[in-house]
Amino acid sequence: MRIAELIRKSTTSLLTAAIVFGSVTVFAQDETNEAPVKERPARAAFESGLLFDAATTTLQPSKTLEMIIQHRFGTMDNGVTDLFGIWAPSNIRLGLNYSILDNLTVGLGTTKFNKMQDIQIKYNVLQQTRSNKIPVTISLYEVIGIDGSADDKFGIEYKFSHRMSYFSQIIVSRRFNDMFSLQIAPGFTHYNSIDSTMDHERISISFAGRIKFSPQSSVIIGGDFPLQIQAISEHTKEFNDNAEKIKPNLSIGVEVATSTHAFHMYIASAQGILPQEDIMFNKNDFFKSGILIGLNITRLWNF
Amino acid sequence: MKNSVKLISIFGAAFFFLSISLSMAQKPGAAWVVPAKYKSMKSTIKAGDASINSTGKELYNKNCKSCHGSKGLGDGPKAASLKTSTGDFSSAKFQAYSDGELYYMSFVGRDEMPNFEKKITDESDRWAVVYYMRTLKK
DSSP, X not given: OHHHHHHHHHHHHHHXXXXXXXXXXXXXXXXXXXXXXXXXXXXXXXXXXXXXXXXXXXOOOSSEEEEEEEEEEEEGGGGGGGTTTTTSOOEEEEEEEEEEETTEEEEEEEETGGGEEEEEEEEEXXXXXXXXSSOOEEEEEEEEEEEOSOGGGXXXXXXXXXXXXXXXXXXXXXXXXXSEEEEEEEEEEEESSOOTTSOSEEEEEEEEEEEESSSSEEEEEEEEEEEOOGGGOSSOHHHHHHSOOOOOEEEEEEEEEOSSEEEEEEEESOOOOSHHHHHHHOOOOTTTTOOEEEEEEEEEEEO | OHHHHHHHHHHHHHHHHHHHHHHHSOBOOOOXXXXXXXXXXXXXXXXXXXXXXXXXXXXXXXXXXXXXXXXXXXXXXXXXXXXXXXXXXXSHXXXXXXXXXXXXXXXXXXXXXXXXXXXXXXXXXXXXXXXXXXXXXX
């Protein structure tokens, strides 16, 4: 528990420090007299800041508003009875992101399941350059979730803070060439209030990739792997071994991007949409009928 | 008498639909006023650069094709809903514009031609698109 708390505080501190020192570094560079050779930033590794349920290192230029619609149908395991999940209860998220700076985006969203409200912040610490002097792009990503369910979901001694959940991630991506990009993202999830049989914290590792097969279309893949680490668990190893396992959220699909839109059509296993929901609660097994159809649409406006 | 009424009705209807079609037809855009700063602008890449047929082509297809068509003929699926004709990139008139003029028209834009400076942010990538449009010459 102490280790988990330490990790959570470290991640939050790192995000704050990066934003503060990043800004200071910008001022410091302005004051130098020598004109450094201008490095050209590499083109974005992904077409959109969103890939399935995950964030990518792609940020839009400052003063850009992005509207996001994410839709997950139900799982396909009932077959034709509910038309492969299309008639089953679906989850939807509506979100708005705004780029305050070229490397800082904030967002708000609302999700149907658990009436989750979310506040998001993404900050680019490092940008891959075309010369490969900087080989990767690194972003820090934070999602604060507020569960809007009825008070009695949170136990007898209700406090507003019980509704809060946090997801922190360091995303490292590389655009290898015009066709192929990959990213890896270790993450940390914390819920202030959770079922007594579960842990409040979970460490995860996420992957995402894209293979472009035409100027506008790509095959996209992604995976969030929750890790069961005994050192941060609140329960005994024996208890954890017998508990129902949280499954990885795997996704595969197609992305079509235009100058103002990105469309994702795919199959995935988790229905939570917010990353902390997928990583903490997903019990759908991608390889055992636990898949569902997902759709994302993004729209950009520049000001 | 009956035939005369029918004939007048047919001519009336034809005139009505012709008037609507003509009023809805696209008009050619007014002459572009390109600031001197852009007219004399020089490209940051050389003609024949490898990025023209990779980056330039890709960015053209992503950002321009939906209106201007895959060969620049102005026959993209969104072109029909515009009030102004998108022009023909393969024509001698279009190809006679200077590189800087094409840069201004493509990225600064006006009216129905949107600004693309925030969609394609790198200077050399923009020039790759300009040079890609040069390859659409007939």
